[in-house]
Amino acid sequence: MKARMVHVGKKGTQISQAYDVNGQHINAVDRARLNELLLDAAEAMENVTIHFEYRLLQADFTENKLQFKLSNNEIEEVNVDFIIGADGAYSKVRSQIMRCMRMNYDQEYIDTGYCELSMPPARDKDGKPTFALDPNHLHIWPRHTFMLIALPNPDLTFTCTLFMPFQMFDDIKTEDQLLTFFQEHFNDSIPLIGEKNLKSDFFNNPRGSLITVKASPHHYKDRTMIIGDASHAMVPFYGQGMNCGFQDVEVLNKILDKHQIKPVVNGDGVIEGLQEALDEYSNVRVKDAHAICDLAMYNHYEMRHAVTSVQFLAKKKLESAIHYMFPKLIIPLYTMVSFSTIPYSQAIHRWHRQTRILNFVLLSTISATAAVTVVYGLKYRDHLHSTAGNAVRAIKDLFLKN
Numbered sequence: 001m002k003a004r005m006v007h008v009g010k011k012g013t014q015i016s017q018a019y020d021v022n023g024q025h026i027n028a029v030d031r032a033r034l035n036e037l038l039l040d041a042a043e044a045m046e047n048v049t050i051h052f053e054y055r056l057l058q059a060d061f062t063e064n065k066l067q068f069k070l071s072n073n074e075i076e077e078v079n080v081d082f083i084i085g086a087d088g089a090y091s092k093v094r095s096q097i098m099r100c101m102r103m104n105y106d107q108e109y110i111d112t113g114y115c116e117l118s119m120p121p122a123r124d125k126d127g128k129p130t131f132a133l134d135p136n137h138l139h140i141w142p143r144h145t146f147m148l149i150a151l152p153n154p155d156l157t158f159t160c161t162l163f164m165p166f167q168m169f170d171d172i173k174t175e176d177q178l179l180t181f182f183q184e185h186f187n188d189s190i191p192l193i194g195e196k197n198l199k200s201d202f203f204n205n206p207r208g209s210l211i212t213v214k215a216s217p218h219h220y221k222d223r224t225m226i227i228g229d230a231s232h233a234m235v236p237f238y239g240q241g242m243n244c245g246f247q248d249v250e251v252l253n254k255i256l257d258k259h260q261i262k263p264v265v266n267g268d269g270v271i272e273g274l275q276e277a278l279d280e281y282s283n284v285r286v287k288d289a290h291a292i293c294d295l296a297m298y299n300h301y302e303m304r305h306a307v308t309s310v311q312f313l314a315k316k317k318l319e320s321a322i323h324y325m326f327p328k329l330i331i332p333l334y335t336m337v338s339f340s341t342i343p344y345s346q347a348i349h350r351w352h353r354q355t356r357i358l359n360f361v362l363l364s365t366i367s368a369t370a371a372v373t374v375v376y377g378l379k380y381r382d383h384l385h386s387t388a389g390n391a392v393r394a395i396k397d398l399f400l401k402n
């Protein structure tokens with residue numbers, strides 16, 4: 001998807017807003033397929049064994065023991081050398097670490113919930129199935145406090161997600177209320193989703209909640225660490241949650257290599273130099289994880305509200321123009337986050353500095369334009385007066401005659 005497609009007004013006028021001045025794009029990825037690919041890749045490694053249906057109940061980081069509940073309700077204890085908790089936003093590994101050290105932990109639910117709706121393929125003029133909307137765009141219906149988005153899938157459908165305050169979900173109790181709400185706010189989406197589909201998805205699909213989780217540090221001694229959402233869950237509006245998890249792995253690998261940590265399993269639970277490597281990992285990673293959690297929250301505001309503001313769009317255009325001419329002087333925030341490996345914390349720092357430069361350029365341009373207008377206005381006052389007077393008289397004549 002090379003751009004956002006903003007749907008405005010009842011008719012759903014579509015306005016394309018490119019993600020990047022050099023045409024770079026983001027990808028819509030099939031989540032289940034990605035999971036399969038990752039599992040296949042892990043399975044292909046000789047030293048990897050995968051166990052399904054093992055639910056972690058407890059972790060003992062002194063004795064290096066994990067206790068699992070199996071699908072047949074049996075309890076199994078396992079001895080381990082090192083534990084990496086990649087068990088998501090509600091991580092058990094994290095909660096077990098918090099019992100034995102002073103881990104800072106911060107969680108915040110936002111008032112917005114979400115519900116998925118599916119948009120089936122449309123028919124082209126030859127009757128063949130085709131995408132109902134342009135598939136090279138991420139479609140947004142921004143409505144300030146709520147929004148609808150749509151992302152394309154390989155099977156020609158779109159997955160739409162309605163993000164809005166829980167109270168608004170609760171207020172829609174009947175099919176008629178739902179239809180009236182959609183006619184009012186997302187009218188052009190109704191024929192694309194289909195009334196029947198819309199009603200069935202809205203009333204049957206679950207409402208998800210959105211949480212931000214910040215933890216610090218991301219490890220405990222040389223015994224265990226957390227990565228992915230377990231260490232940094234974020235609201236989904238920057239599309240970076242999973243990417244940030246992959247980056248954790250990349251950063252961790254680099255640090256392990258730097259400290260020459262060998263993947264040797266010696267059975268006594270001691271891995272030389274690991275403590276220093278993990279100290280460095282948390283030192284580097286915590287600030288970037290917190291930064292992307294904050295940026296994701298900011299992008300919620302940008303997607304549902306700012307993309308409709310003329311001032312915001314003017315600033316974006318100016319920013320893109322400067323970036324195009326001087327690619328190193330100003331790099332738009334979205335480009336830094338989505339199309340570069342600039343660490344998230346540095347991206348925020350740079351963004352704030354750039355905003356000051358942009359504001360200065362904007363202010364200087366406005367001041368210069370105002371100054372020129374005043375100078376010319378004074379110099380050609382009489383001429384302008386008579387021109388304006390003539391124009392007013394011409395308009396009056398026109399109306400009086402008609």
Ligand SMILES: Cc1cc2nc3c(=O)[nH]c(=O)nc-3n(C[C@H](O)[C@H](O)[C@H](O)COP(=O)(O)OP(=O)(O)OC[C@H]3O[C@@H](n4cnc5c(N)ncnc54)[C@H](O)[C@@H]3O)c2cc1C
Binds near residue numbers: 090092208227228
């Ligand atoms: C609505 C929505 C849209 C999103 N959109 C995007 C997007 O566009 N781009 C993007 O990059 N990210 C997106 N994300 C975020 C992305 O889904 C997460 O960042 C990513 O899934 C985190 O991966 P993870 O492996 O760390 O955790 P998870 O995907 O949560 O996986 C955790 C795993 O641990 C297992 N587990 C949990 N507890 C236990 C236990 N006690 N014992 C054993 N196993 C356990 C779970 O079963 C699960 O398999 C979105 C999230 C939401 C909610």
